[in-house]
Amino acid sequence: MIVEKTRKALEALFPQPEQEESSAEKIEPSEQEEAEQKEETPRQNGIIERDYSVHGYHLDVQVDPAQLYVAVKIIDELDYFIESITGVDWIKENQMEVIYDFSRYDFDLCRVVIRTRIDREDPKLPTITPIYAGANWHERETHDFFGIKFEGHPHLIPLLLPEDADFHPLLKDFKA
Amino acid sequence: MSVPIRLQPDETFILNVGPQHPATHGVLRVKMEMDGEYIVSAETVIGYIHRMHEKMGEIKTYPQFYMNLSRMDYLGALGYSHGHVLLIEKAAGIEVPERAEYIRAITVELNRIASHLFWFGAFVMDLGGFSPLMYALQDREYILDMLERITGSRLTYSYYRFGGLYNDIDDQFIESVKKFIPRMRKSLKKYHKLVTGNIIFRKRLEGNAILSKETCRKYGASSAVARGSGINYDVRRNEPYSVYPEFNFDIPVYHECDSMARYKVRMDEIEQSLRIIEQGIAKLPDGPIMPKKAPKIIKPPKGDYYQAVETARGNFGIRLVSDGTKNPYRLKLRSPTYSNMHLFDETCTGLLIMDALAFMGSLDLVIPEIDR
Amino acid sequence: MVTYFSEIISGLWSLVLGLSVTFVEFIRPNVTVQYPYEKLEMPERFRGHIQLIGDEEGRPNCIVCMMCQRACPSGCISLSGKKEEGQKKKTLNSYILDFTTCSLCGSCVESCNFNALEYSKEYNLASTRKEDFIIDLLKRLEEQNS
């Protein structure tokens, strides 16, 4: 199963808590509990296997910004295609989340979501355009909407917004 | 069909194709660096009709966002609405009556045919043939009349509701669909005779703009763009949703990777959609079109939800980040042509301008859907 | 050499086939409607801009519950009513539809529980002035009644 394979490959990124976490997840906490847990304490980096029929994806991976490039590289080597990149502004936690969606062309269904949290004041992330050329526009769009700077991006100018746009409309404190 | 010599920058010139250009079908601009008629490099500039649907999604309540989806893609609006309602139903846990799902599938497929027909006409018009557009519009008009009778509008339907539908279909609709299927099959034969076999058309498209599987993957292409490159990917099959597992249909795949393959995929899809409609009409169950206890106020529980559907233009994804209130915290719309169009810059390098524009036509672009 | 000639022949034949298709279309009757001279009937469910439904005496069914105003995603409905002396219900005294921002989604009609709103069959809505699309529905109802 590709889900297992991907999971194994990605687990290499999270060395220490591997044993506990995987054993904890074998029990599969019910959805509500999981959601509540997530709310109480900020989520730790790691892999959560989600119920596809509820969430619409299989693997939910949260990585450190520094690990992002490596994680995407692993995904690329497993023949995933890039679906989209987007951001979420968690203004209360003073953080921004960037979500990368990946899926597969074959019938071995597995949707992988890679998310990473960065500081809201100085949002910076490495670009993944060297791996996925198609990330170019998605990163530019995320830069437009959230002001997240993708370091090393070849052409980080406004894409959907006007050329001279200096505002980021999807920030929660944006006032038109 | 390749650039013979790489020239110095001062030996090339910049050609702005668009924002108003007949081949771009909307306000899209491609900045091309040209060496004579050869494209040395191209940069696509989009965003001329960007309307920030995602922000609107955050400001509006869940039901108020219905009509925005149909404004994303004016040719195949129902597919996008379908994705939206499926996502919210999944998130909020609303049961959908079976009849409603069947009617959704039938109308989405009708809409897909209408969209493909328009694409077919516009594509041939890009190549200089006028009459096929008019023939395609006649058939499309028939579909639009049917859909107008049941939904009330011709393009920007807001027909689906969380949990079901706005209106039930009637016998007259079923009758007209039954009449439409043989009519469309006859027209398809005509199109193949008039266009597909035509030597000029074939010479233009065969071998035009080869798109490798790897390029498709790196850009996340879907719909006929991927299927014309030998990728057997259709969300209706790979991630069955709604009542699609009940239907017996094929996913046309061609391995030539050229514009002709993309053309053939879409033409075959019309036939497959007809099959789905035929089966849907035959299997259509009786029953309500809305659940008995549809919630008045939609408040999905906290969390992150994703739904992908196969619209006429490809893999449309919609992500909801809910914070448990009656407004979405974040609503991300992943539009298929956005990824498909992104391919253009890389692929058109080294092509003649007329080949590049034929390739652009084969991508089936709807600009408001790229710009959102 | 054989492919060279067979391609020429088959190519020419495909052109002849194409010409035969357009010839058949040439002798088929017109399908278009000569619009300003002939007009099509709008279907029953056609969504024009909204209008008020009156009761037998021509008074609007509306009881000013403000549901439509709240349901509207673009805020294009503004209505007000007042309570007349000695009457239980409020009566409508203005109902303004700003059609410039309306997107014909029908949320208002669906949200109405008192059968007070319906779609009109108006589709000839073109004007050079913005004010023409600020529609006073109450006035429209009066005109319909008279």
Place this chain on the structure above:
Amino acid sequence: MELTLLNVVIAVTIAIGFAALNAAYLVWAERRGAGRIQNRPGPNINGPLGLLQPPLDGIKLMAKQLIIPGGADKALFIAAPVLAMAPAIVSFVTLPFSDTIIAHNLNIGVLAIFAFASLGGISLLFAGWSSRNKYAVMSSVRAVSQAIAYEIPMLVTVITVVLITGTMNLMEIVEAQKGGIWNWYFFPFTSGLYNPLMTMSFLIFFICALAETNRAPFDLGEAESELVAGFHTEYGSMGFGLFFMGEYANIVIGSCLTTLLFLGGWDAPLPVLSFIPGVVWFLIKIYLIIATIIWIRWTFPRTTIYGLLNLSWKILIPLSLFNLLLTAGLLKVV
């Protein structure tokens, strides 16, 4: 007929009148025909059957201002539309319409017409170059390469005909085809020649005529979905009108030539039918060809530039040269 000044003036006036009338009403015919092919009526409001549409369009065009884009080469910009129209009109002078109706019978009529026809390419080059528009320049470059590529097979097929008749006089070429449809040069195994490939030559000539007049499927110069409107992108008003009229006048000349060289000119298809005046036959033939040209335009997509050149250099030129050789051989043998 004496070549007096009066004669020339009369001839040119009639030619202009014929060309202008044809251009105007061919536009109408094309729009009506396109409408029929697409199951719609076409222009039908102004006048009976929409017949007043062309003059009204003409008035509209004339009433408009001719805008010369900034930085354009003014002299060339103005000269180009005139150059598109003038050779077409002059060509009419040497075209015979029947054995009696001809303005001036030149003994090198064929040569004169082709000399004038090649001027058309130059007008496109002028128009494209002077407009200071990248699309227009690309279009004019296309038009010139197209003109060069298609003049060769066209002239080779004409040489074949000239070889058979031994004259360049259009009257005499038609005279040589007299006596019914089996004597016309498009007919395989024409009596007295027995060449089976003349039908092919006729097709080659017809295709080249399409390409020479920039008609679909060879309208690469205009290519409205790629090059906006090609060489006449920047032209408005009567400048555009002249290009338009020039195009239709060229179509008429092309079909006249096809008729004269391959379809027996004003000869009745069967000797029994020769009581009908020759000019009627001639007009019937050219309008049938024009109808075919319109029919083709509304059926086929456009070729590519390399498809067009491939067709010319790889198919039309070898085949026409082969037929020339065959004809020469047959003439020697028979």
